[in-house]
Amino acid sequence: TVLERLLENISFEATDRSGxxxxxDADYVDEHLDALVKDEDLSRYIL
Known part of the structure; x- marks a missing residue:
């Protein structure tokens, strides 16, 4: 899903970012989902 894509790096690096x-914010979302947004077939990211 879109949320999983947005949070996958955060989840992977969670132990390193403890505390x-x-x-x-909007800039973070734009930076991490830019390629996804450009993909015209978004159906695979929708449950």
Whole structure:
């Protein structure tokens, strides 16, 4: 899903970021989902 794609790096690096804060804002979303948004077939990311 879209949310899984957005959070996959965060989940993978979670143990390294223990105690830190991560802000997910529009810039973060644009940076991490840019390729996904350009894909015209978004149906595979929708449950």
């Amino acid at each position: 830190s804060t991560l802000v997910i």
